[in-house]
Amino acid sequence: DAGVIQSPRHEVTEMGQEVTLRCKPISGHDYLFWYRQTMMRGLELLIYFNNNVPIDDSGMPEDRFSAKMPNASFSTLKIQPSEPRDSAVYFCASSFLGVGTQYFGPGTRLTVL
Amino acid sequence: GIQVEQSPPDLILQEGANSTLRCNFSDSVNNLQWFHQNPWGQLINLFYIPSGTKQNGRLSATTVATERYSLLYISSSQTTDSGVYFCAVGDSGAGSYQLTFGKGTKLSVIP
Numbered sequence: 001d002a003g004v005i006q007s008p009r010h011e012v013t014e015m016g017q018e019v020t021l022r023c024k025p026i027s028g029h030d031y032l033f034w035y036r037q038t039m040m041r042g043l044e045l046l047i048y049f050n051n052n053v054p055i056d057d058s059g060m061p062e063d064r065f066s067a068k069m070p071n072a073s074f075s076t077l078k079i080q081p082s083e084p085r086d087s088a089v090y091f092c093a094s095s096f097l098g099v100g101t102q103y104f105g106p107g108t109r110l111t112v113l
Numbered sequence: 114g115i116q117v118e119q120s121p122p123d124l125i126l127q128e129g130a131n132s133t134l135r136c137n138f139s140d141s142v143n144n145l146q147w148f149h150q151n152p153w154g155q156l157i158n159l160f161y162i163p164s165g166t167k168q169n170g171r172l173s174a175t176t177v178a179t180e181r182y183s184l185l186y187i188s189s190s191q192t193t194d195s196g197v198y199f200c201a202v203g204d205s206g207a208g209s210y211q212l213t214f215g216k217g218t219k220l221s222v223i224p
Contacts (some may be wrong), residue, residue, distance in 0.1 A: 031210065043214040044215030049115075053168045056209045073158065089154060099203070104156035 004105035006092050012111045018080040021108045025094030028032075032078050033102060034067055035091040049075065050098065053057055082112045114207045117215035119200055125221045126190050129157045134185040134218045136200030144203035144212065145176050147185050159185070159198075190222045 005015050005024040013019055025032045033048040042053045049055040060067070064083070069075040079086055093102040118140035124131055136145075139145055147159040160167050160174040161181065167174055171190075176183040197219050201212040 033212075042216050043201075045183065045211050050208060050210075056211060058209075059211075087148060089157065093156075099205055101158050101161040102201075103155075103158060104148075107154055107156075109154075 004092055004094055004103055006090075006108050007105060008104035008108060009066050010109050010111075012113065013082055014113050015083055016081045017079065017112075018040040019082045019086075019110060019112075021090050021110070023075045023077070023092030023105060025075070025092070026103055027073070029094035029096050029103075030072075031095045031098050032069060033093040034075070035093065035097070036105075037089045037091060037107075038087075046077070061069070064088075082110075084112045085105075086110060087112050115142065115204065115213050117200060117202055117213055119198075119215035119218050120218050120219075121218060122216065125223065127144055127192060128192060128222055128224050130190050130222075131186070131188045132190060132220070133148075133196050134187070134200075136184075136185070136215055138177045138200075138202045140181070140204060140210040142178065142202040143204075143206065144179075144210070145178075146184055146212065147174055147183070148199040149194075149196050149199065150199065150217070156174045156199075172191045172211075187220075190220075192222045192224055195220055195222045 046059045049069045084093040089107045091107045093104045095102045118137045125129045164178045197217040201214045205214045
């Protein structure tokens, strides 16, 4: 398997623009997690899905953030409108079972100017 | 929520040396994972170890769940071991499969 795939790897945008991050989990995994990593706050869980259904979105910072999983092989994290404080590395991870080993994608480094 | 403390925050080793990294957590857990983030930012899962002991090559880990700590051992360290080691814990009994990450131990192995 190719592992968890994320795109784009790098994104530079201007404040106010819409940003969409994409993730393809490992085939057969039923859980998908979105994390954000910053120097100040470390690694934080934003939201996770089970069988394409959002289960816990308590980590989503505000209404500007939204996530979807239209099918088992694709998820998006959207920020609209983006702000400079959203600059971070966003990781997607997947696992088989909620308590299973989590496998991380390479991350998307987002810079909002 | 669960608090996770990792120590030491920074560690510098000579190549070939051994080291022990510690992870303390504040509550009972049924999920504990160790990750290595390499200098290029990739997060690699090292161990899924909510209890007991596991070994994988030069790395091994032990979790004593009743005493709320886990240890990661690195033997005969190599420069490729450099990076940040994270401990992450979770308790699905609380109704969520969320993992809470510690701040990490930054390891530098010098030749």
